[in-house]
Amino acid sequence: MQHMSGARRSSGLILILALALAACSQDTTEPANTQRPEQITLLTHDAFAVSDGILQDFTNETGVEVQILTSDDAGTMLNQAILTKDNPIADVMYGIDNTFLSRALSEGIFEPYTSSSLSAVPESLRAGDQVTPIDYGDVCINYDKAAFENNGPSVPLTLQDLTDPAYGDMLVVEDPATSSPGLAFMLATIAKFGETGDYTWQDYWRDLTTNGVKVDAGWTEAYYSDFSAASDGTRPLVVSYASSPPAEVYYSEVPLDEPPTGVLTDGCFRQVEYAGILAGTGHAEAAGKLIDFMLSPEFQEDMPLNMFVFPARSDATLPSVFAEFATVPDHPETMDPGLIEQHREEWIQQWTEIVRS
């Protein structure tokens, strides 16, 4: 066997080590001298993405540099913010949605701030003076067009249709205990069918269970293992987003004239994502500028193709793939964040009891 000399080996190792140390230490030092621009930290979730140069534009405009910290998801991020509220790890938090908002507000992690651009955002998305709505997305059932084109049943139109035996073993949903769209869809059924009356949300889920609904742990398993339009799976109906069809077109490796999937506009749940200034920040002014920037047309119009959400500003221009293929339901289900916070655990437990049997 050929051996490299020990000396060369170890110098290689030392080089790698030095590189590793350099890479690790470069971001840890606080800006000490005043010549460097002010730096603020944005805490966000893993789906956060912006186009190249957008954050640089913000720095050029305001002289403020933005450092990004990412968390796994909104729930993880909220936990992190609550655990560190005495000594916050960031200045701005973005990506908390209406299913977690109430808890964030009751924990007092935000400082009030009203952006001058808020007037461009529809009233229905706003939620008080502590957080600023940045974008929204609708969790809706998607269907595989091909599966309903041939001699099968026609595309279902309402949630109630899904309890029809004609759509038996066709739907896959996510577990609300571990999945954000799963929780949103469960909330949509609660908002739609209600907790009292002749036919409650629990009755609906009993019927879905009888009709062979499948429950997966997360969106990835549901969409990429069971949804027939995106995998070798057999289920043509999946809980996903209203923006999923344009994403299918946008990311497709072969050019598509139209998305292979469609959206059922009944029983959608609107998720609104907010940004807020974390209480205790030493950079409140710069943090406010970042929130203003996130509501600026430049940032708002950049969001759809990066995160597949709809901009909160009603005057933002949508990219063509959105304008052409995205569906915005006219009457999405919504729910008061306080009510969600109060009943989340109880509802999930009731749901689990029903679908497990």
Next chain:
Amino acid sequence: MKRPRRISDVFLVGIPLLFLAYFFAYPLGAILLKSLVTNGRVDLTPFGDVFNRGTLRGAIWFTAWQATASMLLTLAMALPAAYVFARYRFRGKSLMKAAITVPFVLPTVVVGTAFLALLGPTGVVDLSGTVWLILIAHVFFNFAVVVRTVGGFWGNLDPRLEEAARMLGASRWKAFRTITLPLLRPALAAAGSIVFLFTFTSFGVILILGGLRFSTIEVEIYRQTITYLQLPIAAALAVIQLVGVTSILVAYSTFQRRRTIELPLRPSEEVARSPRSTSDRLLVSGTLIISGIFLGTPLALLIVRSLRTGTGFGLAAYRSLATQTSALFVPPIDAIRNSLLIATAATVLAVTIGMMAAVIVAYRTGLFSRAFDVLLMLPLGTSAVTIGFGFLVALGKPVDLRTSPILLPIAHALVAIPFVVRTAVPVMRSVRQDLRDAAAMLGATPARVWRRIDLPMISRAGLIGAGFAFAVSLGEFGATSFLARPATPTLPIAIFRLLGRPGTFPQALALATILMVLTAASMFAIERFRFGEVGEF
């Protein structure tokens, strides 16, 4: 037993102890106290809540039994491969040895898609909703742990003992059962303990493949924390998990202490031979084919799918990885570089600290050494959610490390140290004292005895440990996902991101394939690594 006198115990104990105290015990204590203390008093009612709930009690019971079953199944299924790799020489051996580590590194959400396709409703057999899917996935992930730990040790066992027994008329099976198996016990126990801890805290596999029916303590900690924000109940569960892991480790350490025998270790190159007889060839090829199918099918499926385009097969997904960065926020090459840097730093950290600690565990007897051993292993059996949030609560002062990039290699090293210790200790304990005495008698200084007798044998074990540490870091997802981390993702995080949006499935699998190749290449390189003057062992 003696140990080289030149190296001070204080140093060897002190550094690992400080590391574990500051980066494990302190964060863990801080988050548990913060969660359980209300108005200045420790509130124990969450423990009552845990035991009063059927689902949580069920999760505790299921955690224990699936971990035991997974451990036994993994040992049984991987032992033949460990034997073949230890005892035989054949073509492509080092490549295959590197390749078996690939499953160990792959993110569970990626492997989950392959398992659901192969063993789901549309697969070869439908095991969905059964516990078998979970157990098989655990064997798949941990196969390499047994092959590398047991095989590494086995490869240095002197086969003449077994040959003598055969010569005296024992059957192959009897010679194995009465001679080899007892000698292998320390390595078997070491591998078993790691697999047990790994599966005891299993999260992704249970979540993705277990459906609504199966849940572990780790999954419940996650749900209580992330979905319900019920930190007190999560903390109570974490304490219960910790108590369970600690008692298993104490039992293991007692067991291992009694079984250690000094052995005539020999260089593995000398021990391995080519398969000669027909039965040898059958054994080698049969084992390799069966293991290859078991480990290779899910991997092959993932690779094939990464090459699938709308119209046929091609490299479109790989090309779009290079161009379309928006789904990832950074170019994938940055994720690769980031992963390699972190893995290198984590390996250096884990090997340095792990080998220091192993010297104490191997050569020192008594209660302290045993307690130290248990402490070293604990991070492997501790909830990733708890540790991740513990960092946030504890590491704000005096230097704010909570969001520092160095936390990633540190968190990975915590998980990797047990691997380094467990591969090194059985070898260290087996070095025969008479060899050292003979060298000393011939005039060697203690340091020279250490360098010429102990080091060559130990460095081989150190390399196996280093390989593990590198692999652990490349694939680590648990603690990493609960840290607030810089925007540049590691490879598993980047794959996870791509799997989280519509239309990017092929790209996710392309990146997963790159992770596979990177893992195999790293293992191959680490196996070839030789220390300057230390010869082949």
